[in-house]
Amino acid sequence: MTKNELRKAMRSLNRGLDARARAEASERIVRRMEALEAFAVARTVGLFCALPDEPDLSGAIERWRSSKRLVVPRVEGETMRFFEYDPQTLLPGAFGILEPGPAARLCPPREIDLLFVPGVAFTPQGVRCGRGRGYYDRYLGRADFRAVKIGVCYAHQLVDDLPAEPHDMRVDAVITDR
Numbered sequence: 001m002t003k004n005e006l007r008k009a010m011r012s013l014n015r016g017l018d019a020r021a022r023a024e025a026s027e028r029i030v031r032r033m034e035a036l037e038a039f040a041v042a043r044t045v046g047l048f049c050a051l052p053d054e055p056d057l058s059g060a061i062e063r064w065r066s067s068k069r070l071v072v073p074r075v076e077g078e079t080m081r082f083f084e085y086d087p088q089t090l091l092p093g094a095f096g097i098l099e100p101g102p103a104a105r106l107c108p109p110r111e112i113d114l115l116f117v118p119g120v121a122f123t124p125q126g127v128r129c130g131r132g133r134g135y136y137d138r139y140l141g142r143a144d145f146r147a148v149k150i151g152v153c154y155a156h157q158l159v160d161d162l163p164a165e166p167h168d169m170r171v172d173a174v175i176t177d178r
Contacts, residue, residue, distance in 0.1 A: 003129055003163055010120045013156050014053035022056065025154055025177035030060040032175045038114050038148040044069040044107065046082050046115035046147065049090070049098040054118050055152055055177070061085060071107040073135070074099040080135040082107045109145035117171050122151040126170040127162045140169035148172050 001009070017025065033039055045068045050056050064070060070085035075094035083089075083100035084107055093099030117136055121129045128151055130136050140149060151174035158176050 001163075003132065006129055006159075006162070007120050007132065010157055011053060014154065017154070026056040027059070028177040029055045029152060029154075029175055030057065032177075033060065033116060033150070033152070036114075036150070036175075038150070042068065042113035042148075044071060044111050044113050046071050046073075046107075046112045047085070048073060048116065048118045048152075050118070051095070051097060055154060057116070057152075069107075071112060072098075072100060073139075074104070075135060078135075078138075080139050082109070082112060082139075109139070109142050109147075112145070112147040115140075115147045115149050116152050116175075117149055119151050119153055119157070119171075121157045121159050121162055122153055122171065122174045123159060123162050124174065126151065126172060126174065127164050128168065128171055129162050134167065137167055137169045140171075141167070150175055 047057055047061060047070060049072055061070060071082040072085050073080045073082050083104035086104060089101040089104045090098040091101045119128045119130055139145060149171040151171040153174065153176055155176040155178040158174060
C-alpha cells in the first residue's frame with residue numbers, strides 16, 4: 001500500500017468512529033500519556049491541537065495547564081514552530097487546525113522535554129506516516145530538538161509495516177487507546 005492509499009484508508013477508519021467512541025478512545029490515550037515516566041519528569045510538553053479525525057487532547061491540555069508548560073505548533077509557510085499554549089490566543093490556522101496567534105510566546109526546540117506527535121499511522125518500532133507535508137519530520141530532525149517523541153493514535157492506526165523514506169523521522173514509542 002502506498003502512503004497516499006494508507007492515508008485514505010486511515011482517514012476513512014478514523015471518520016468512522018462516532019463521537020462517543022472517539023471521546024472514550026481519546027480518554028484512554030490521555031490516561032496512558034499521563035502514566036509515562038517521561039511525562040512525570042517533563043517540564044515542557046509539546047502537544048497538538050487535534051483535527052476532527054485525530055485523538056482529542058483538549059481535556060488533557062486543560063488538566064495539565066496548571067502543572068506543565070504546554071506548547072502547541074503553528075505552521076508558518078513550510079515551517080512549524082511551537083508556542084506556549086494559551087487558549088485566549090488560539091485561532092484557526094493552517095489546514096483549519098487551532099494554532100497560537102501572533103501574540104503567543106515562542107518555545108525554542110531545545111526547551112521541549114516531551115513531544116506527543118500525531119500521525120496517520122505508526123509501527124510499533126516508531127516508524128511514522130504523517131499527512132504528507134513533512135512539518136513534523138522537519139521539526140523532529142532539527143539539531144536543537146532533543147525531546148522524547150511519543151506517537152499518538154487510535155489502535156487501528158498501529159500497523160505492522162509502513163513505507164519509510166530517509167527523511168521520515170521515527171518516534172521513540174507509540175501510545176494508542178489499547
